[in-house]
Amino acid sequence: MSVAKSLSGWSFRPLHGALALIMVPLFLAGCSTTKEKPSVPTGEGGYYKVGKPYQIAGVWYYPKEDERYDATGIGSWYGPQFHGKRTANGEFFDQEQLTAAHPTLPMPVLVRVTNLENGRSVVVRVNDRGPFVNGREIDLSRKAAELLGYDRQGTARVRVQFVGRAPLPGIPGTSTTQIAGQDSFTAPKPVMDESEKRSINVAKTTSVVATTLAPPPGVKTAPANAVASLPAPTTPSTMRPVEDAGLQPPEPDGTVEQVPVPPRTSIFVQAGSFRNFTNAESVRQKMLSQGVQNVQVSPTMVDGVKYYRVRVGPLSDVSTADASMKTLTQNGHAGARIVVE
Structure with a gap:
């Protein structure tokens, strides 16, 4: 087992499982639902963050806002060894809450994760960075992996869809409204300082091959033969948007939808x-x-x-x-x- 490392305040950890960015035409109209006891993080101590480009094991990652994010890959999970520790955006990790780590999405945001092997689908809160095993798309909390049915096997083929920004109750700029008799939160945009904006602009000018432009201060220069981990455009015209309805994104309340998935994936x-x-x-x-x-x-x-x-x-x-x-x-x-x- 490797030892957790730290870079720019982020937690890096060993993982169970894999993947990347290519799409499959799925139809996520829910057929049936089940519901577990709600387990929703409060956001206490956290903050909205995009993050700067960073490099792990020779691979560059470029965090950015992407409301169209819709990707397939290999999902993994993490649990006891990080329970109670700080996440990348300052919250506390609780393996019994429906949270996740993602390499590039802002924090915190809500995403829908669908297990392409059994059709189980849940909404989780992204509040951490990772996974950093090559090929892994998302790293779920133990509870979320359990609801999707892959906690025992460790990994599964998954689809990840952006749903919306997640609430941070008590944080200035987060407004509370009543929808259908329940509190709902409107979140401000994640914070990007000027150095991050410059970093993103540099990222946009790169091709699949790593850029030869001078990087912004504090960002390592990629080797000349390295390939940048810029997500290639991966939103085929056959993809349908997230089917979640309503004025506000659904909270990660433990609802498991059973949705149609392809009989086979490659x-x-x-x-x-x-x-x-x-x-x-x-x-x-x-x-x-x-x-x-x-x-x-x-x-x-x-x-x-x-x-x-x-x-x-x-x-x-x-x-x-x-x-x-x-x-x-x-x-x-x-x-x-x-x-x-």
């Missing part, structure tokens, strides 16, 4: 996504020369624009994908990620 390791086919083919040829097998260039349309994805797979399971990720990373493809579709 796992790939994606080395990059390019608008130029020649660039994609060049990466594929390099991977083949490095002994990587089953490499494909796969076209996809995102918001009316064609992209060419360089991917290994389909792969049989998460363990095989992890091994492939390790190989690609060792060969210089630092931005590779596991994707599900």
Whole structure:
């Protein structure tokens, strides 16, 4: 077991499980629901935060606001070893509350997480950074993983959808209203200081290959051969918006929806996504020369624009994908990620 490390006040921890950013056309109209005892964090001691770009194990992450965030990947969970410790935005982690860690989303926000293996779907509060095992999409609290049915197996193929900003009761700028006889909170925008704004502007100018521009103060320069972990556009026109209705986002109250999911999904390791086919083919040829097998260039349309994805797979399971990720990373493809579709 590795030891938790700290960087810029964030908690970095060992994880159970995986993934990245590619979409599948799912239909999230709830068919049935069950409800557990509500377990909602108060937000006491926390604050709204976007965060600066950061680097872990050679991979760059670029936190940003993204109200259209809708991605699939491998979900993991964490629990007892971090119970009672501070999260990345200053709250206290409680493994019995419905919370999560995410590499790039602001904190705190609400997201809907759907287990693509059994159709169970819950809303959770993102208030921490992580996971930092290559290929993992989100790290849920023990309770949230239990509700989704993968606490025992450790990982699952999941879909993560942005729902809305989460409340911070008692924080200035957070207003309380009554909707359907219950308190609801309107949250202010997460805070970004000037250095963070400059960091995001730098991130926007980068391609899939790491930028050669001078980074803002305090941000490490990526190696020349590193691939930036900028999320490639991944909102296919076939994706439907979150089906949660109402004026306010639903609170993570333990409601488990049973939703339709594909009968089968496939796992790939994606080395990059390019608008130029020649660039994609060049990466594929390099991977083949490095002994990587089953490499494909796969076209996809995102918001009316064609992209060419360089991917290994389909792969049989998460363990095989992890091994492939390790190989690609060792060969210089630092931005590779596991994707599900």
